[in-house]
Every structure is written in C-alpha cells, then in structure tokens.
Amino acid sequence: MGIEEYGGGQNPGVDVLVVTTDDVPGYRVERVIGEVFGLTVRSRHLGSQIGAGLKSMVGGELRGLTKTLVETRNQAMARLVDQAAARGANAVLAIRFDVTEAADVGTEVCAYGTAVVVAQA
Template sequence: MLVVTTNDLPGWEIDRVCGEVMGLTVRSRNAFSQLGAGFKSLVGGELKGMTQNLVNSRTEVMERMMQEARNRGGNAIVAMRFDTSEMGDVWTEICAYGTAVVAWPVTDGAHETARQLGYQL
C-alpha cells in the first residue's frame, strides 16, 4: 500500500476518499529497561532497547492503519502522521493516522511505482 505524508499523490488520480484511518497502540515501559536507560543516559549514547521498542511500535500502528484502509476499500493513504503522548508515568500511546483513498496511476512513473508495490492495474 502506498502511504505518503503529502496531501496528494503526484502522478496518481484520487478517485474516492474512504475516510480517516488510524492505528493505535499503548505500551507500558519495562521497569528494568527504564532503569538501564537511566544509567545509559548518564554516560550518553543511543538507548538501543528503547529505539527498538519505538521501531516495533511504529511498525505495529502502521500495519493497523493500513489494514483499516483496506477494510474501507482504500489502496493508498495520504496525509499520514504519527502522534505520541504519555499516559501517566508508565504508558505511551503511539498513533498513526491519515486519509484512506482509492487512487490510480496516470503517469508512466506512477505506473512503475504501482507495479513495484504490487498493484493490479
């Protein structure tokens, strides 16, 4: 599925808007990894465990958002955004949202992109 942060798809024609879609997860922090991250922050450097958790969470919410778009009949998502917020001291909400659309390529470059993504033209 084509997912973009722009409001349009150059080389594509949007035939129909299917509506807003989102994927959401709420994650709790592991007390031991928080403790390790606290120590790591004293000396500096990447918090690899926390980075991997964020990558996994973003992947999960993207997959949920794309599935909702498919369920609504969409084949692309425009105006995609991520949002995060803290809930209390131990929970983090991560959300991906955008607008599901039905779009078709109208230029040669867009046709090539569609083929690479596995669209049936």
C-alpha cells in the same frame, strides 16, 4: 543491532500505498474515504527503564527504548493499513505519527492519515 532494526515503513507486497504527501505523482484521487488511524500503547519493561536511567547519567542512545519505539511505530502503521484496506482504500495520504506518554506507564503511538482510492492518471 543492525540498521534494519531501526527502520520502518511498509512491508513489500502490501496493497495499500502509504505516503506522507497530499498526493501521489502519476495518480489521481477517485474517492476520499476519510480518516483512518492505527493506535497502540506499549509499556516499558523494568530492565529497560533501569538501563535507560543509568544511561541517561552518562549520555548516549537508549538502544532498548529506541528498538521498542520502532516496533511500536511499525505496529501502529500496520493497524492503519489494515483499517484502510478494510474500508476499501488502496492508499493513505498525508500520514503522520503522534507520540505521547500514556499515564506514565507507557508510550502511545498513533499513525493517522486520509484513506483514499487512487487510480493511475
């Protein structure tokens, strides 16, 4: 797998800026819309679970699970951006991710932040 398969972030051309900070240098917040989130739950496929079990005995990265988690995180981020845009935001501040096990059958990933309208200062 190449490095691009392990990365994340926004795709070019997206109209909603997403940042982990509480503000954006050079911009001012004109309006706070409120909390937005993107949520997804992914189940693990049997082959990757068996492979992960074997790999955990000898140590090392679980590449199949890593790739699945990256895809899941990116899907949660895309849903967050879609929700923010639908509510009229052009930015999401203070984005965070929450990852939990979902009833021992999968992984839940939630991206959340504060949707706002920003303008250049």
